[in-house]
Amino acid sequence: GDGLKLGLGTEATPEQVKGWNIDVRPDGKDAPVGQGDAMEGEEVYLEQCAHCHGEFAEGAGRYPVLMGGEGSLAGPNPVKTPGSYWPHASTLYDYIYRAMPFGNAQSLTPDQTYALTAFILWVNNVVEDDFVVSNETIGSIEMPNADGFIEDPRPDAQPEVVCMKDCDVPTEIVGRAAQIDVTPEDGGGVAVD
Amino acid sequence: GDGLKLGLGTEATPEQVKGWNIDVRPDGKDAPVGQGDAMEGEEVYLEQCAHCHGEFAEGAGRYPVLMGGEGSLAGPNPVKTPGSYWPHASTLYDYIYRAMPFGNAQSLTPDQTYALTAFILWVNNVVEDDFVVSNETIGSIEMPNADGFIEDPRPDAQPEVVCMKDCDVPTEIVGRAAQIDVTPEDGGGVAVD
Amino acid sequence: KAFPAGAATMAEANPENLPPNVPEWNKYLGYSVDWQPYGLPSEYEKDVVRRSVEWLTATREASINFTPIQDMHGFVTPNGVCFERHHGGAAIVNPVDFRLMINGLVDKPLVFTLQDLMRMPSVSRFYFLECAANSGMEWRGAQLNGVQFTHGMIHNVQYTGVPLRTVLEEAGVKPNGKWIMAEGGDSAGMNRSIPMEKALDDCMLAWAMNGEALRPGNGYPLRLVVPGWEGNMWVKWIRRIEVGDKPWFAREETSKYTDLMPNGKARLFTWEMDPKSVITSPSPEKPVLHKGLNQLRGLAWSGRGKVKRVDVSLDGGRNWQEAQLDQPVLDKSMVMFRMPFEYTGQELLMQSRCIDEHGVVQPTMQALQKVRGTHSVYHNNSIQTWLVNKNGEVENVRLG
Amino acid sequence: KAFPAGAATMAEANPENLPPNVPEWNKYLGYSVDWQPYGLPSEYEKDVVRRSVEWLTATREASINFTPIQDMHGFVTPNGVCFERHHGGAAIVNPVDFRLMINGLVDKPLVFTLQDLMRMPSVSRFYFLECAANSGMEWRGAQLNGVQFTHGMIHNVQYTGVPLRTVLEEAGVKPNGKWIMAEGGDSAGMNRSIPMEKALDDCMLAWAMNGEALRPGNGYPLRLVVPGWEGNMWVKWIRRIEVGDKPWFAREETSKYTDLMPNGKARLFTWEMDPKSVITSPSPEKPVLHKGLNQLRGLAWSGRGKVKRVDVSLDGGRNWQEAQLDQPVLDKSMVMFRMPFEYTGQELLMQSRCIDEHGVVQPTMQALQKVRGTHSVYHNNSIQTWLVNKNGEVENVRLG
Ligand code: HEC
Ligand code: HEC
Ligand SMILES: [Ca+2]
Ligand SMILES: [Ca+2]
Ligand SMILES: [Ca+2]
Ligand SMILES: [Ca+2]
Ligand SMILES: [Ca+2]
Ligand SMILES: [Ca+2]
Ligand SMILES: [Co+2]
Ligand SMILES: [Co+2]
Known part of the structure; x- marks a missing residue:
């Protein structure tokens, strides 16, 4: 700060910050005191999560799958789950507490959230069933795909020259959306203009 | 035209133009064949106009006054009517046909419109009661205020210098809107911002 | 802190919703993406609407409403609150049946469908549209205690059209075609x-306005845009353009929209x-709701070109400072200007003064009245004064 | 003239309303000035609405709708049709109870009311907001037969804010404060x-959007604007900003909004x-409804700066011409481009290609896929091909 303040806003009390400071970082920073293991997590999970994400976290309907997918990322059908894709365990805690169960956010206790994190890590074979996830341990869990991320190299896919005339490009039609037929029926149609 | 056409639009037939070409110019251009005098006009007027503009064109409620006001323009209470203000008689025909009676536009016949024009001119002492307004005469009626209009000299009222500091201006409050008290009650009030 | 009495802003916050507590909207699902196929403002913004002044006109159809410019935060006016001036009500036109006719001194009279026009090369431009009668009720003195009413006969949108x-060239203007007459398709x-010259310049x-089709009250499906010139000329629901050798002296350019001077002569056109x-x-x-730092904002425009500068005075015009202009500053478009100020509970006399790129200066009311008297009705572009009192309340006042 | 079957445009005009006849709206009074205090589009424009794709998401609250960009006529998107992406529904926030907290590596954690923020110096700027997943359904092939669905996760409005x-300087960022985390006040x-660096640059x-308060679905009363960057970062209903020394690796920047490459590695941030x-x-x-002259229009943008040029091809990319750009061309704002073309009933393969001021070029899908494969989900900025058939009908096709 440069000392030139506008004098607006009110100092946030520690209590106020505590109520809203719900994020948890990969290194465990700001993780609230608490703990839980997969078996405790399973109990909460079956009650509050399974009807959307499946009893084994395998997903239901179009709801997200929360397990499996290992080794699939480079294949023809990548399945991105906490186990196969997520680089940090903290993201589970952070996200579950702020957003789940869907429609009843910020309703879980820290213990429940640690336990759910443990449960999802367990069904993904990341931790043993007796591993205790807590504010102490959450910052040091190794995730399978921790090394799976790279820096953004864009802009990429750039042409060598911007061709304007008689460009050598393929112009055969190899796919047609009308045949795929997944466009909503009321697609806007044509109107006056 | 420069001959470079886009080729859009369709030629308007003479009949199409006739149907929409309803304007009448000061010189009588495009005035449709027809005629009427003040007495004929009074009949139509009493039936179709008087309940808004008054039996003698003196206005009713907040509806426009259509007579009088001579000599008032330079005074403290100018009254602008066809007689006192309008420079051209054609404007009466042009406007009455296109816009009156209010809510039933383009319903009058040319004869009715000429007669109404004659009537309004008559109550304003511009023509005699037997004067026939027609496509032949409408372009040559002398209006009292024909010379009352001047060219726009703006920009006007400009300061000699644009003063920025210690300007010599009166800053006494000589009028207050809150005292006048004509502002609608639901004036928007104050809200969040 | 100074709070005017009765201000909606005084509504006390509900502690249940303040930190460390978590409000309901932070826990339970909101509306789905199918809630509003065509969206509307928040229920908490229901005061941001057009308003009218009942005593102003004989009927509600030949009347005007006002843009809530007090709630505008940038130079774009959202379509929902663009003021409307009708002379026979807002016409509801079926675009399939819409036709524009060009006749008079042209090589070939033409009739266009909307699609014909949309097949021509088009452009988009921001322009303000101000009614010549904006601030017209203020000629004699401070009358209306609200900026929506004193200055709200204006809006500023992005127009798209040809x-x-x-269009005139398509019909071919004859050499003696020196004027056009534009005619609306409404009941007026x-x-x-x-x-x-103007018709061929930038009309x-x-x-479209702001990217979507014109609103019915603003001329749907087609209106004339006459950049920088008085709103009455921007004929809505336009159905016909005639080319002629002389002007028409229509009711709206003689009986109305002429400026009566103290000597009884009136300015024409x-x-x-x-x-x-x-x-x-x-x-x-x-x-002004708070002591300490506050921000002042306002709108500036010139029908003669770009706004070059806006000055602000807090002491009734004795001393002025240059305000900051939001970018971009466009030709014949509104500009939002802004300035911080400190409010200590003192009385302030706030004014703003616009200067355009041609050096034309917004005059004081005294200067205007000296030339034009008080019966001019139209074209009141004088400097407005707001009195901020010791409670932060603001009133429309006249200095002298 | 070629008319695709079933086109609403084919509606025959009613001869009663065509010249020389005078339609009813030209005779009888229309709506009064009190009709719509907050206005809406014409009843004839009821097809110009946001739409959604039901099969795309598990719920309607964690879902997206699409801007009808096919009906946009300029670079401003009207607020009523700005696409929305929610993760827990559109939160309805009472502005009186709204608070923004700043915590973390700051000299003094602060809580702001909306009025506190509005008392700070503010600005207005036009920016596009594009979801990173816009055109995401098209990675493998031509899928959705409508530009609203292939490209409608975007809008462009004038924002006003601080x-x-x-705001960060008001709290005082500590020297080790290198990142911020923005957090929404919705149920997600x-x-x-x-x-x-970005936070201090142009965020x-x-x-406000387009001059009026934000719409509920777009973050009312306060949202983060991150010019040129993916829409997911523009946190709506923002309630908190934490300053930290490292990024958070939130679910939306790891599980989602990362770009999976063919080798199984994913691009982060x-x-x-x-x-x-x-x-x-x-x-x-x-x-295309008519043979002869027609106008092509489209939208172009770059999150890296200004659009410099847009080229158009009618033959699938063999030959290109420069399109006309509507003025002004603004930084990180959409631009409307236009080009006339003759339609004789021949098949056309229409494409457009955007080049920005840094010389970055919109690539072909082949070029993109060569580098990124087909599982990337996000950031598909490839050239789109429309096939115009001999009836003037248009289809989304993939060339190869
Ligand atoms: C009513 C349905 C529902 C319930 C109950 C529910 N979820 Fe979810 N969950 C969802 C939806 C929908 C999403 C995706 C939200 C989005 O797209 O923003 C989601 C996403 C997730 C994700 C992120 C998936 C990914 O790949 O990014 C996790 C982890 C998760 N839920 C865990 C849980 C847990 C733990 C519970 C119980 C405490 C739970 N969910 C209860 C519907 C539900
Ligand atoms: C239902 C009420 C009503 C009726 C009936 C009516 N008028 Fe009017 N007249 C008005 C209104 C309202 C205006 C002003 C319209 C506006 O401001 O655009 C007006 C304006 C005029 C004006 C222009 C006044 C001026 O100073 O500019 C003339 C002339 C006129 N009417 C003549 C007629 C004639 C002739 C008839 C009958 C054929 C007629 N009116 C019937 C309401 C009416
Ligand atoms: Ca934190
Ligand atoms: Ca880690
Ligand atoms: Ca339409
Ligand atoms: Ca004529
Ligand atoms: Ca004459
Ligand atoms: Ca408000
Ligand atoms: Co004028
Ligand atoms: Co991304």
Whole structure:
């Protein structure tokens, strides 16, 4: 700060910050005191999560799958789950507490959230069933795909020259959306203009 | 035209133009064949106009006054009517046909419109009661205020210098809107911002 | 902190919703993406609407409403609150049946469908549209205690359409075609004469405002755009353009929209909207709610070109500072200006003054009245004064 | 003339309303000035609405709708049709109870009311907001037969708010504060990490879009504006900003909004929205209705700066011409481009290609796939091809 303040806003009390400071970082920073293991997590999970994400976290309907997918990322059908894709365990805690169960956010206790994190890590074979996830341990869990991320190299896919005339490009039609037929029926149609 | 056409639009037939070409110019251009005098006009007027503009064109409620006001323009209470203000008689025909009676536009016949024009001119002492307004005469009626209009000299009222500091201006409050008290009650009030 | 009495802003916050507590909207699902196929403002913004002044006109159809400029935060006016002036009500036109006719001194009279026009090369441009009668009730003295009413006969949107020049050239203007008359398709059949020079310069026939089709009250499906000139000329629901050798002297350019001078003569064809500005907050609707730092904002425009500078005075015009202008500053478009100020509970006399790129200056009311008297009705572009009192309330006042 | 079957445009005009006849709206009074205090589009424009794709998401609250860009006529998107992406529904926030907290590596954690923020120096700027997943369904092939669905996760409005820098400086960022995390006040508590450099550069906390308050679905009363960067970062209903020394790796920047490459590695922190453009008419929703002269229009943008040029091809990319750009061309704002073309009933393969001021070029899908494969989901800025068939109908096709 440069000392030139506008004098607006009110100092946030520690209590106020505590109520809203719900994020948890990969290194465990700001993780609230608490703990839980997969078996405790399973109990909460079956009650509050399974009807959307499946009893084994395998997903239901179009709801997200929360397990499996290992080794699939480079294949023809990548399945991105906490186990196969997520680089940090903290993201589970952070996200579950702020957003789940869907429609009843910020309703879980820290213990429940640690336990759910443990449960999802367990069904993904990341931790043993007796591993205790807590504010102490959450910052040091190794995730399978921790090394799976790279820096953004864009802009990429750039042409060598911007061709304007008689460009050598393929112009055969190899796919047609009308045949795929997944466009909503009321697609806007044509109107006056 | 420069001959470079886009080729859009369709030629308007003479009949199409006739149907929409309803304007009448000061010189009588495009005035449709027809005629009427003040007495004929009074009949139509009493039936179709008087309940808004008054039996003698003196206005009713907040509806426009259509007579009088001579000599008032330079005074403290100018009254602008066809007689006192309008420079051209054609404007009466042009406007009455296109816009009156209010809510039933383009319903009058040319004869009715000429007669109404004659009537309004008559109550304003511009023509005699037997004067026939027609496509032949409408372009040559002398209006009292024909010379009352001047060219726009703006920009006007400009300061000699644009003063920025210690300007010599009166800053006494000589009028207050809150005292006048004509502002609608639901004036928007104050809200969040 | 000073709070004017009765201000909706005084509504006390509900502690249940303040930190460390978590409000309901932070826990339970909100509306789905199918809630509003065409969206509307928040229920908490229901005061941001057009308003009208009942005593102003004989009927509600030949009348005007006002843009809530006190709630505008940038130079774009959202379509939902663009003021409307009708002379026979807002016409509801079926675009399939819409036709534009060009007749008179042209090589070939033409009739266009909307699609014909949309097949012509088109452009988008931001322009303000101000009614010549904006601030007209203020000629004699401070009358209306609200900036929506004193200055709200204006809006500023992005128009899309075809240059009028293109359409006229398609019909072929004869050498003696020096004027056009534009005619509306509403029950007032609104008609105005426009010199050919302007018609060929920057006029447009527009079918869109702010990216979407014109609103019914603003001329759907087609209106004339006459940049910088008085709003009455921007004929809505336009159905016909006639080319002629002389002006028409229509009712709206003789009986109305002429400016009566003290000597009884009237100025004719007073088209341009001169440089003008007004502080929109603070304003009677937007009191100063806090001591300490506050921001002043306002709108400025000139029908003669770009706004070059806006000055602000807090002491009734004795001392002035240059305000900051939001970018981009566009030709014949509104500009939002802003300035911080400290409020210690003192009385302030706030004014703003617009200067355009041609050096034309927004005058004081005294200067205007000296030339034009008080019966001019139209083209009042004088400097507005707001009195901020010791409670932060704001009033429309006249200095002298 | 070629007319695609079933086109609403084919509606025959009613001869009663055509010249020489005078339609009813030209005779009888229309609506009064009190009709719509807050206005809406014409009843004849009821097809110009946001639409959604039901099969795309599990719920209607964690879902997206699409801007009808086929009906946009300029670069302003009207607020009523700005696309929305929610993760827990559109939160309805009472502005009186709204608070923004700043905590973490700051000299003094602060809580702001909306009025506190509005008392800071503010600015207005036009910016496009594009979802990183816009055109995401098209990675493998031509899928959705409508430009609203292929390219409608975008809008472009004028924002008004306070520079984020001002707010951060008010709290005082500690020297090791290198990142911020923005957190939403909705039931998804949406959170994203943003590097301090960007936060201090051009980010804004905005309370207004197109001059009026934000719409509920777009973050009322306050949202983060992250010019040129993916829409997911523009946290809506923002309730908190934490300053930290490292990024958070939130769910929305790891599980989602990372770009999976063919080798199984994923690109992290892929923020910029690269140069992109699309022809919006003709398009599947906007067939070519007439032989002869027609106008093509489209939208172009680059998250890296200004659009410099848009080229158009009618033969699938063999030959290109430069399109006309509507003025003004603004930084990180959409631009409308236009080009006339003759339609003789021949098949056309229409494409557009955007080049920005840094020379970054919108690539072909082949070029993109060569580098990124087909599982990337996000950041598909490839050239779109529309096939215009001999009836003037338009289809989304893939060339190869
Ligand atoms: C009513 C349905 C529902 C319930 C109950 C529910 N979820 Fe979810 N969950 C969802 C939806 C929908 C999403 C995706 C939200 C989005 O797209 O923003 C989601 C996403 C997730 C994700 C992120 C998936 C990914 O790949 O990014 C996790 C982890 C998760 N839920 C865990 C849980 C847990 C733990 C519970 C119980 C405490 C739970 N969910 C209860 C519907 C539900
Ligand atoms: C239902 C009420 C009503 C009726 C009936 C009516 N008028 Fe009017 N008249 C009005 C209104 C309202 C205006 C002003 C319209 C506006 O401001 O655009 C007006 C304006 C006029 C004006 C222009 C006044 C001026 O100073 O500019 C003339 C002339 C006129 N009417 C003549 C007629 C004639 C002739 C008839 C009958 C054929 C007629 N009116 C019937 C309401 C009415
Ligand atoms: Ca934290
Ligand atoms: Ca880790
Ligand atoms: Ca339409
Ligand atoms: Ca004529
Ligand atoms: Ca004459
Ligand atoms: Ca408000
Ligand atoms: Co004028
Ligand atoms: Co990305």
